Amino acid sequence: MVIENIITNVKDMENKLEDYHIEKVYLESSDLLKRIQRVTTDHNREIGIRLKDNQELHVGDVLYQDDDNLIVIDVLPEELLVILPRSLKEMGDIAHQLGNRHLPAQFEEDSMIVQYDYLVEELLSSQGIPFTRKKRKVGQAFRHVGHSHG
Structure with a gap:
């Protein structure tokens, strides 16, 4: 078929x-x-x-x-980092840093969701930004946007 x-x-x-x-x-x-x-x-x-x-x-x-x-x-469920920024400034800061890494994100209510990456986990921990690591399903694919710095 x-x-x-x-x-x-x-x-x-x-x-x-x-x-x-x-x-x-x-x-x-x-x-x-x-x-x-x-x-x-x-x-x-x-x-x-x-x-x-x-x-x-x-x-x-x-x-x-x-x-x-x-x-x-x-x-299928996948490993995710669910980031829970406490303020708009904290949200902007982490979104900027993740954007510099060209890491696609999804947003649900007050959280930012990214695919698990140990470097991102270390970044969030070092900056004291609240997050949880969860294995769950996402409703849509993480889309990488083509971009060049030139």
Whole structure:
């Protein structure tokens, strides 16, 4: 089976998910950005993905649907640093330092989330910036932005 378009996302479905047998495709978050890949569901079904029109995968995307079954994208948990700055200045300082390292970040409420890196962990510890190290799923891929200093 080759998938060329995302049907919908489970959060946009009108039918109840309990009405379906659900197979999941578990990906690394970085794989959400790949338009062409071969994957295997948690039921050992091999699927080719060849998305058109610069589409990206998101958690909950439905790759296949019939009356009884869904094949849905999910991500694997990964090691993260959840940074909890106490002030806008502290947030700006750490964001600037991480930006100089071209480290992609995500933001949720009052926290900044980055992929685990022992050097960043040491930086946060040395500057006394509150953070926690957690293994969890992210809703979207960490996107590296192309940039040059010249």
